Amino acid sequence: MLWLALHLPLLSLEAFCATLAEADRQRPVVLFDGHQVSAVNAAAAQCGIRPGMKRATALALAADLLPGQADAARDAAALQAVAHVALAFTPSVTLHGTQTVLLEVQASLRYFGGLPALHQRLQDALAPLGHPVPHRVQRAAAPTALGAAWLARWHPRGQGDLVLGTHATQPAALQRLLGGLPVDLLGAAPAQAQAQALQAMGLHTLSDLRQLPRAGLARRFGQTLLDDIDRACGQRADPREWLTLPAAFESRLELHARADSTEQVLLGAAVLLARLVAWAQARQARVAAFTLAMQHERSSRPGGDATAPATELRIELADPALDPAHLQLLLRERLAHCALAAPTLELRLHCSHVVQASAPNGELFPTRASESAGLVRLLERLRARLGDTQVQHLVAVADHRPERASLAVPAQGAPSSNPAPGDAFTPASAALPLHRPAWLLPEPLPLAERGALPWLEGRPLQLVSGPERIEAGWWDGEPAARDYFIAQAEDGSLVWLWRGRLPAVPGAVQWFLQGRFA
Amino acid sequence: MALSPSLGSCVAPATLQVSAARPVPAPATLPLFPSARPARSPEELHPALWRAHQLGRAQEVVLASGFADLDAQLPGGGWPAGVLTELLLPHAGVGELRLLAPVLARQQGAQRSLMWFDPPAAPCAWALAALGIAVRQLVVVQSRQNLKHRAREQLPAADILWALEHALKSGHLGAVLAWLPARLPADALRRLQLAAQAHEGPAFLLRGVQARNQPSAAPLRLLLASAGPDTLRVTLLKRRGPPLAQPITLALPPVLSAPARARALAGRVAPRAAVTAVTAVAAPRTATAA
Numbered sequence: 121m122l123w124l125a126l127h128l129p130l131l132s133l134e135a136f137c138a139t140l141a142e143a144d145r146q147r148p149v150v151l152f153d154g155h156q157v158s159a160v161n162a163a164a165a166q167c168g169i170r171p172g173m174k175r176a177t178a179l180a181l182a183a184d185l186l187p188g189q190a191d192a193a194r195d196a197a198a199l200q201a202v203a204h205v206a207l208a209f210t211p212s213v214t215l216h217g218t219q220t221v222l223l224e225v226q227a228s229l230r231y232f233g234g235l236p237a238l239h240q241r242l243q244d245a246l247a248p249l250g251h252p253v254p255h256r257v258q259r260a261a262a263p264t265a266l267g268a269a270w271l272a273r274w275h276p277r278g279q280g281d282l283v284l285g286t287h288a289t290q291p292a293a294l295q296r297l298l299g300g301l302p303v304d305l306l307g308a309a310p311a312q313a314q315a316q317a318l319q320a321m322g323l324h325t326l327s328d329l330r331q332l333p334r335a336g337l338a339r340r341f342g343q344t345l346l347d348d349i350d351r352a353c354g355q356r357a358d359p360r361e362w363l364t365l366p367a368a369f370e371s372r373l374e375l376h377a378r379a380d381s382t383e384q385v386l387l388g389a390a391v392l393l394a395r396l397v398a399w400a401q402a403r404q405a406r407v408a409a410f411t412l413a414m415q416h417e418r419s420s421r422p423g424g425d426a427t428a429p430a431t432e433l434r435i436e437l438a439d440p441a442l443d444p445a446h447l448q449l450l451l452r453e454r455l456a457h458c459a460l461a462a463p464t465l466e467l468r469l470h471c472s473h474v475v476q477a478s479a480p481n482g483e484l485f486p487t488r489a490s491e492s493a494g495l496v497r498l499l500e501r502l503r504a505r506l507g508d509t510q511v512q513h514l515v516a517v518a519d520h521r522p523e524r525a526s527l528a529v530p531a532q533g534a535p536s537s538n539p540a541p542g543d544a545f546t547p548a549s550a551a552l553p554l555h556r557p558a559w560l561l562p563e564p565l566p567l568a569e570r571g572a573l574p575w576l577e578g579r580p581l582q583l584v585s586g587p588e589r590i591e592a593g594w595w596d597g598e599p600a601a602r603d604y605f606i607a608q609a610e611d612g613s614l615v616w617l618w619r620g621r622l623p624a625v626p627g628a629v630q631w632f633l634q635g636r637f638a
Numbered sequence: 639m640a641l642s643p644s645l646g647s648c649v650a651p652a653t654l655q656v657s658a659a660r661p662v663p664a665p666a667t668l669p670l671f672p673s674a675r676p677a678r679s680p681e682e683l684h685p686a687l688w689r690a691h692q693l694g695r696a697q698e699v700v701l702a703s704g705f706a707d708l709d710a711q712l713p714g715g716g717w718p719a720g721v722l723t724e725l726l727l728p729h730a731g732v733g734e735l736r737l738l739a740p741v742l743a744r745q746q747g748a749q750r751s752l753m754w755f756d757p758p759a760a761p762c763a764w765a766l767a768a769l770g771i772a773v774r775q776l777v778v779v780q781s782r783q784n785l786k787h788r789a790r791e792q793l794p795a796a797d798i799l800w801a802l803e804h805a806l807k808s809g810h811l812g813a814v815l816a817w818l819p820a821r822l823p824a825d826a827l828r829r830l831q832l833a834a835q836a837h838e839g840p841a842f843l844l845r846g847v848q849a850r851n852q853p854s855a856a857p858l859r860l861l862l863a864s865a866g867p868d869t870l871r872v873t874l875l876k877r878r879g880p881p882l883a884q885p886i887t888l889a890l891p892p893v894l895s896a897p898a899r900a901r902a903l904a905g906r907v908a909p910r911a912a913v914t915a916v917t918a919v920a921a922p923r924t925a926t927a928a
Binding site: 494 | 728734736750757761763765768778781801804811864865866892895899901902
């Protein structure tokens with residue numbers, strides 16, 4: 121058994137900083153737990169604020185302090201994301217305390233090519249999670265779970281590898297390492313009284329504790345302390361419950377400052393999208409659709425509705441993907457079209473639609489499959505920006521009326537996989553002469569007539585070919601009985617125009633321009 | 639070697655000769671610099687070098703246009719791939735699609751898709767099929783739909799420029815045709831030219847003739863005009879090489895039958911006589927009635 125522990129000492133601070141706007145991240149940030157300071161960032165530490173101070177002291181030391189409340193739910197959500205990343209490497213993942221994730225990796229070592237390679241891959245996978253900088257992670261490896269957790273929390277200088285962190289692969293080596301563990305790391309974090317009592321007795325490290333008689337230690341400090349030491353050294357069993365992955369992804373982020381613009385909403389959404397990608401990777405699936413719900417401010421006007429309205433944005437992908445940049449771009453383009461009714465206070469991301477198939481292989485040289493996949497992605501991005509109906513395919517319809525002979529349908533997915541509507545079919549190109557124009561006007565343009573000739577843009581047209589009679593459509597209520605002519609304009613270009621077989625007003629002939637030959 | 643002004647022929651790309659590859663036999667008289675080679679013309683040194691009176695050799699892939707007269711005048715012998723080509727038209731419908739149909743059909747034959755941005759009118763699928771363009775591999779992107787002509791011109795071009803840039807950068811398309819509005823931001827064409835370097839086929843920008851006097855980053859600019867029925871007059875405004883004084887006249891795939899064409903040509907010569915001729919001629923009906 122080889123346990124890997126990932127300890128995140130600044131998790132609550134980093135989770136809070138992820139909810140801040142861009143401009144606020146440079147300020148000194150302090151987290152308060154009740155009335156005491158629980159975490160400070162670098163800028164606040166420079167002002168002299170330390171954990172344990174009172175609220176008033178902290179506010180007095182830094183003028184532009186950004187105070188925040190410690191929130192256990194927010195920290196738990198951030199730790200869940202780290203655990204989901206770890207689940208992509210091994211199925212045996214469990215949480216320890218509020219800041220540590222434990223992985224059992226003995227069975228995965230051979231697949232990932234050894235412990236250093238596994239460490240590197242874990243680091244790369246954890247990098248996109250923290251915002252704006254990756255989480256600060258202390259790593260340790262040991263044959264027992266509790267031993268690894270303690271080593272990661274202790275993180276002794278000079279004791280471990282730069283790459284691997286503190287690590288011990290044999291129980292004897294672990295016991296020697298653990299000998300130097302300071303006693304205030306034993307037991308639960310808030311057990312300050314126990315640590316002070318031990319230090320008052322002159323016991324500073326774990327090796328001091330082990331030299332004492334066990335019965336006396338158990339009577340003074342309780343059996344749990346002895347049990348923990350035994351579990352850490354491997355002399356007692358330490359069964360753990362493995363973490364299970366939820367079937368649907370649900371995560372919320374409460375923004376610190378209300379978001380008035382798309383950019384601010386996107387910053388918060390980026391955090392949630394990174395968590396979504398981590399969850400989907402742990403499930404070995406790709407995201408096919410997700411929903412972003414934006415909770416707005418309640419209107420304070422009398423008579424407004426009591427429940428806060430929420431705007432839901434559902435994004436469906438034509439080709440399931442796991443690329444956070446691609447998802448971010450789709451969300452950005454859709455948000456640009458969405459009008460927000462009120463400033464946003466909270467973001468919620470929900471995803472239950474994933475595709476279990478394995479991802480397509482990355483290829484060195486482009487093949488037809490990768491080309492069509494890339495084209496689908498391009499069409500998706502264009503549709504997100506311009507609208508679903510603006511990206512079209514043309515379909516030839518078997519109808520003699522020219523305005524019905526060609527139909528533009530919105531494009532979904534790859535061009536060759538698009539199902540054509542019932543009337544459509546592919547005309548054989550060799551069988552057609554070129555007597556149809558390539559450009560058809562959306563509506564026929566009426567032309568003036570002078571001297572028995574139609575006039576276009578102040579110039580007479582010369583009829584050179586025709587008439588071609590098209591009578592169709594008597595069966596669906598839009599009959600067309602037209603005589604089509606090809607005419608030459610003054611500059612030599614050819615146009616297609618028609619006049620009705622039976623004039624609408626007797627005696628007057630009305631010419632219409634239908635298209636141009638290109 | 640004497641420098642011959644070769645307007646139509648391309649000089650074969652020369653390779654650098656390494657002097658240490660073959661030992662040069664000792665000359666009868668000792669030269670001042672033993673390692674000096676006889677002077678050669680610079681255009682033999684590298685394919686990218688050319689003189690002003692010669693036609694430039696295209697560095698990138700060129701695709702034959704299907705018209706031999708035009709290929710002879712284009713640098714490299716065809717439409718260049720990976721750069722912008724600008725076509726200026728007085729109005730839609732002078733024969734531009736018949737000009738581009740061979741290269742578009744060949745790109746589709748290589749299993750690549752075409753993308754058209756903002757065509758001036760609705761394309762007819764039957765006519766495109768007759769020209770050899772498969773509509774199943776064509777995507778039409780409309781950024782300003784349901785607007786009249788003047789309103790379309792006034793609308794800012796941000797959407798279509800964004801879409802065009804992304805399409806060019808993706809590199810998954812065979813060819814791109816874009817009908818751009820008259821007024822563009824100053825550096826729009828420069829950005830598109832940079833984006834087109836990732837594109838593996840030709841990129842055609844079709845604009846109005848008022849863009850003739852505006853500077854453009856496209857290395858090839860052509861002015862198209864109709865010179866009669868089924869005839870196209872191409873003026874090369876800008877190319878890598880000497881400017882072409884005379885416009886080229888190309889014969890397009892015919893729309894008119896031979897008698898209709900004769901009538902049209904007679905009409906261009908004597909417009910008055912054609913007015914009476916049309917009413918007198920009884921044209922045969924083609925069998926397309928429902």
